[in-house]
Amino acid sequence: MKLSIDFKKNNGLVPAIVQDYKTGDIYMIGYMTEQALKKTIEIGLVYFWSRSRQKLWMKGENSGNKLKVKEIYSDCDKDSILVKVELIGNNICHTGNKTCFFNELGKEI
Amino acid sequence: MKLSIDFKKNNGLVPAIVQDYKTGDIYMIGYMTEQALKKTIEIGLVYFWSRSRQKLWMKGENSGNKLKVKEIYSDCDKDSILVKVELIGNNICHTGNKTCFFNELGKEI
Numbered sequence: 001m002k003l004s005i006d007f008k009k010n011n012g013l014v015p016a017i018v019q020d021y022k023t024g025d026i027y028m029i030g031y032m033t034e035q036a037l038k039k040t041i042e043i044g045l046v047y048f049w050s051r052s053r054q055k056l057w058m059k060g061e062n063s064g065n066k067l068k069v070k071e072i073y074s075d076c077d078k079d080s081i082l083v084k085v086e087l088i089g090n091n092i093c094h095t096g097n098k099t100c101f102f103n104e105l106g107k108e109i
Numbered sequence: 110m111k112l113s114i115d116f117k118k119n120n121g122l123v124p125a126i127v128q129d130y131k132t133g134d135i136y137m138i139g140y141m142t143e144q145a146l147k148k149t150i151e152i153g154l155v156y157f158w159s160r161s162r163q164k165l166w167m168k169g170e171n172s173g174n175k176l177k178v179k180e181i182y183s184d185c186d187k188d189s190i191l192v193k194v195e196l197i198g199n200n201i202c203h204t205g206n207k208t209c210f211f212n213e214l215g216k217e218i
Binding site: 003015017019023024025026028029041071072073074075076077078080082093094095097100101102103104105 | 112124126128132133134135137138150180181182183184185186187189191202203204206209210211212213214
């Protein structure tokens with residue numbers, strides 16, 4: 001499959017927004033290399049590139065909370081991705097919250 | 110207002126996801142500097158840092174399609190932002206599409 005994504009713009013990485021395919025909730029943002037995106041499409045579960053550990057990883061490989069791919073979109077500039085997913089598990093965030101975006105600005109917890 | 114966002118991690122920029130506060134639709138992703146985020150909070154309309162033009166800009170300053178801020182969230186790592194907005198205008202994308210994420214992978218138009 002040819003992927004018309006511009007990986008050159010940001011040193012081989014594109015941001016990937018993860019959204020619940022039913023509720024529309026935003027779960028997290030991660031970064032994908034071309035390899036991560038291809039693996040995500042091939043396996044049907046979300047893979048990212050870890051900038052801190054400098055390696056490919058499957059979301060949920062340790063926690064068990066995986067992301068099953070429903071649809072994938074690119075934006076007009078082909079430099080970011082939106083993945084609509086079904087959450088297999090209970091939560092996304094390592095803090096135990098369902099979403100990583102649980103801090104409202106000015107009301108941080 | 111003190112902003113507990115980690116701007117150092119990515120050369121002063123954080124990705125900001127723009128989501129419709131009612132429908133949950135993802136409109137676009139942009140990048141904010143600390144100045145852009147402060148201006149967004151102060152004015153109540155979304156400002157970004159343009160990486161290509163190397164300047165601050167208000168979304169809609171030319172097109173008229175502005176983004177009125179409803180809520181702002183940061184993620185667990187404090188290195189990305191989710192802005193829930195009301196679209197003032199008809200569309201977000203410079204292509205004329207309502208959202209920038211109109212290309213489904215494998216079905217590009």
